[in-house]
Amino acid sequence: MNRGIFSSISDNEAYVEADKKWTVELQRFHKYWYDLVVNPNEVAEYFDTRKLIVDYLKGVKKSVEQSLEKRFVYFICSRTKVRFNTKKKPFFNPFTKKVKIHILVGKKEKKRSVCCKFFDRGLGKFSNPRIDLTDKYITITDSNGDLTTASIHDFLDGSNINLGISSNVEYVGYTENPHTRPTNGSHTGLSDTLYKVSNEDCDTLIYFNIFKVVTETASKNFMLNFVIPNSMTDEIGSELEGKVIEKCFIFYFDAINQSRNKEKELSELKNSLMKMAQENKIGSVTFYYEFENVNDYAIFSSSLVKPDCCHRFSVCLENDNVEVKRF
Secondary structure (H helix, E strand, C coil), X not given: CCCHHXXXXXXXXXXXXXXXXXXXXXXXXXXXXXXXXXXXXXXECCECHHHHHHHHHHHHHHHHHHHCCCCEEEEXXXXXXXXXXXXXXXXXXXXXXEEEEEEEECCCCEEEEXXXXXXXXXXXXXXXXXXXXXXCEEEEECCCCCXXXXXXXXXXXXXXXXXXXXXXXXXEEEECCCCCCCCCCCCXXXXXXXXXXXXXXXXXXXXXXXXXXXXXXXXXXXXXXXXXXXXXXXXXXXXXXXXXXXXXXXXXXCCHHHCCCHHHHHHHHHHHHHHHHHHHCEEEEEEEEECCCCCHHHCEECCCCCCECEEEEEEEEECCEEEEEEC
């Protein structure tokens, strides 16, 4: 990608001398249920969910690299377990055209039900399709005999069904290769999370995030305002950009299960912020983390942060200490 015009701006005296700040917003995300990697053939022997996920993430990496060089910041999250209740058949209401589906929530298998509509393109209307359930998967057969299979999490998310459950962030990391880390399982943070979080009560979901980083400044001396994507100037390299974003989220969520290397992580974040302040005059980083479409799967929490669909905070150095300010 030709960064010439943006590089010339970042070399401009008015830009170089001005105090700056970073604004970081979510650009896109991808999530998957870790169970689909561990148990890849539960739907059918010919249906390898692990391969589907790995191939999909390879495609995501390739598409990102074609436009920008970015790092993926990922959240390993626990969610209260949900399963389909296979002992109760779905019920179709001919008046509302809604199908009631029964589910079980948590270790104690609390009984809940959800209602949704299924649109049959062949019939051109909402219908009562054939529905086959296992505890983890739903398969819908339409009037043409075409099958659609989804995991319970993809079904609930895609149907915008809210159960009042949040994704609890247990670990934050970053990677250049989302199809291998933490998917391949040889990952200390993932192992710790799976060990410490009860799999009788919780499922593990992994969210991969790509962020847009914008450098903002107002030059009083030259009466100029600058708003420039860091990816266009490469003022801060993608490796350092990814590390800073990762560590800011580590200390924002401050997950109790990610306490192993906190002192080292804090020292690295402090050094990175000092480097950016001294060399680039970037004095603070402000985050806006929220999804465009909000449902249960867009709500995040941690052992320190209450459930919310919008997470806004800033990170800066004050009196030689890293300060995280939650809005």
